Amino acid sequence: MISLLALPLWLGAKSVAEIDPALQDRYYGLLGELRCLVCQNQSLADSDAGLAQDLRDEVVKLLEQGASDREVLDFMHSRYGDFVLYKPLVQPKTYLLWYGPFVLLGGGALLMILMLRRRKTVSDTPLSEAEQEQLKQLLDESQDAQTKDNDT
Amino acid sequence: MSRFLIPAAIFIALVAFLAIGLTLDPRKVDSPLIDKPVPQFSLPRLKDASQVFSSDDFKGQISLLNVWATWCFACRQEHGVLVELSQQQQLPIYGLNYKDERPLALRWLRELGDPYTATAFDEDGRVAIDWGVYGAPETFLIDQNGMIRYKHIGPMTHEIYQTKILPIVKQLQETRI
């Protein structure tokens, strides 16, 4: 590896790590999960900041030492906190985040089933005279505009 | 009627959160190292590379560790404050010179004054990563047992020192007695 002379952060020359091809997929996967702290909202993979480069090198070093993905993420988490993980840990304060969508989906499905059931039991109310007139009008129009088929 | 009010209710809660959100700074990130022992390290000193500055040097006293570099604009801004604080001699201030060049750093201290009891020279920034440093300047408050008690991100000011750091220092001193 090229030795990095101290360089200003904003110039942060890349020490281009030649990574073992077998590790590359994991490397890029991990970079996408880690947030660059000095940037606005970028992952380590996407940032040109000097610190991001240092942390990328750190990831390579850890991977080459045989660390698991989890261990790499823990390494970063223990130093930079929850903020560094783009995929928040599942913990009580993120339950809503992780389970909310699926609970909502289940709730929506349940509501829909209940609604459909209720609809079934209610027989069609007969149309009022005005509504019948309106229906006729609508039917005429749509016949005019297109042939009767299942149309969106 | 009631179920049609649900969207409005959710929206009101949302507005409340957004209103609070306007008062927050989304870029200040708390360190997970607070109330943890300082990370183990051992680095050459800036002024004398043959000597070592290590994590053990924090033991036995309350001290500050200031992360700085000559390329960091805000560090220049806070340097005067640090020099004044060092003259008050309340706490020893240690420096961590972060990803810098030794001659530049030495000249900086010559020209602007040296507030540091000792400065560790972290050339490749590896030690700083262990400290969770993400942008100089950062300042850590370390207690007599070598535990990190507070971290300030951004330039140090007298106000921050008085209102954030000193109260914790007082507390720490009382617990020792």
Added chain:
Amino acid sequence: MIPEIGQFALIIALGLALIQSVVPLVGAHRGIPEWMAVARPAARGQFLFLVIAFGCLTYAFIYNDFSVRYTAENSNSLLPLQYRISAVWGAHEGSLLLWALILSGWTTAVTIFSRSIPQTYAARVIAVMGLISIGFLLFILFTSNPFDRLFPIPADGRDLNPLLQDPGLVIHPPMLYMGYVGFSVAFALAIAALLGGQLDATWARWSRPWATSAWIFLTIGIMLGSWWAYHELGWGGWWFWDPVENASFMPWLVGTALIHSLAVTEKRGAFKSWTVLLAILAFSLSLLGTFLVRSGVLVSVHAFATDPARGVYILAFLAVVVGGSLLLYAWRAPKVRSSGSFQSMSRETFLLINNILLVVALVTILVGTLYPLFLDALGLGKISVGPPYFDSVFAPLMIPLLFLMGVGPFVRWKQARASELIHRLRWVFAAAVVLGIGVPLVLFARNTIMVALGIGLSGWIVLSALYNLWSHIQRRRAHKSLAEAVTGVSRGIYGMTFAHLGMAIVAIGIIFSNAFGVEKELRMAPGESVALAGYVFRFEGSRPLEGPNYRSDQGVMTVTRDGRKVATLHPEKRIYHVQNNPMTEAGIDDNLLRDIYVAMGEPLTDGAWGMRVYYKPFIQWIWLGPLFMAFGGILAASDRRYRLAQRKEASQAIDAELNPSPGQT
């Protein structure tokens, strides 16, 4: 002088907006036709004066008038002309002015295309849009005046953010705003219907082309934004689940739900209160998006202009507009009766499921985007919610949606039979399974379960959409020639077919480029080469280049495959003179099957560079799909029956189904 004219025009526009909203509303309430008639001329006048104001600001940019603070901050005499023009909306003040201009443009369109709408209703619609305009014009005049002068006058401007100096960014914001603001028409139609109590099939019929038009623009706007990010950010990514991107995606999801739900309301009179809520939500989310982008409450890679003080105003405005609408909804919607009974196996049900999935997707993105803010506000610490979260939660929601997209068009309104559906679609399904397994193997000699599922679903949509279209044509074949049958099928059907095909195309692009894309980051000295996915990239070296307002290092990379030359790529690393920050211009060779993409990192020793090279199969499909969708939208919005409705319905307002006296329940 010119900026003062612009300023003055803005003030007149505000006055006209006041007239446009207050007078017709009172007129509609009291039944005074003359007062209602004020709406149209006032709206057109407002548009005229906003055009003047916008023209004045553009003039200041074109002629480098740096005595205008906004110009001085966002332009430079060296900036090429096309970017001087696009710089008008390159930052906060100008983009708000563009917002107001577009809003008033849509309002003017409403004044033209609302001849068939009863006067009372049209007056209310135009008035509601006027109210929104008042809010924006006040915001511009009091907190974000683009015409503020600067003294002393600087010698030159501070230049446009280099990130924005890209052809994609010239038309991306206007398109996006056309979409955002376009939903204000559907919103105003919904609010006016709630106010007047005419929430019926005609309301839905009027709303459909407007909602679809806004959706078309938003689709194109989002596509351009993504395309720009791909070219300009230099990381090979095209979607980052960034708050600003999410802010544009949320109204799109609701808009998509809305155009489907409107179909049910129009055709069957069902889901009325739900549809009206979606119409309110689509625009509310556009406003929320504006708030998120402009206030700086969230850290975003795209937050070019943020200011919390302005955030307070937008939040207050948001609270009034959206809060007011939702309260009106809570008050009026309970009295809406939906008609059109249907069985649980019917087109209605399928569209309902579509809506549930889209809304859950929306809530997922909303919660994910705002969750860090929620926790921070509650003092629970800082977290990040990023792409890995959204990918893992969003994908499971999309799978059933894609599946239903294949079935939906075959399901009959009111009552359908599952056995018939299975019978009709069984071969399509079988073919989709074969495609899902086979296509990746043929193209990439590899496959995974997720890829097979995704490609299978895409194939399923493509085949069923085409089969559906064919059935429609076939049904007409009995007594017509093929040409007549083909042209006889309504544009609505063609529109749906194209839109659904577009979705499948996007899905294919995402799946293939994600699953089989390869990237490599390495040091390359001149003369060195690297092999990637069968291509050999040879770095010939770099040369300095002088641009109009930047200097750059341009790399030359020749790409060969099996010894034959494929392309010469010219990635660049630019430093813009004024703002002095480095920008990456990727070198890309694209075709429908793959992109090869090179971006320069940082200069290293001996003429070597840090290089990122990518091979991205099918990635262009991600931007091709939205073009299909938008084209489908255009077909659907121009369907004959809306034009017919314009003429025929005249002012035959159909009886309000809602009880006209709000006291009774």
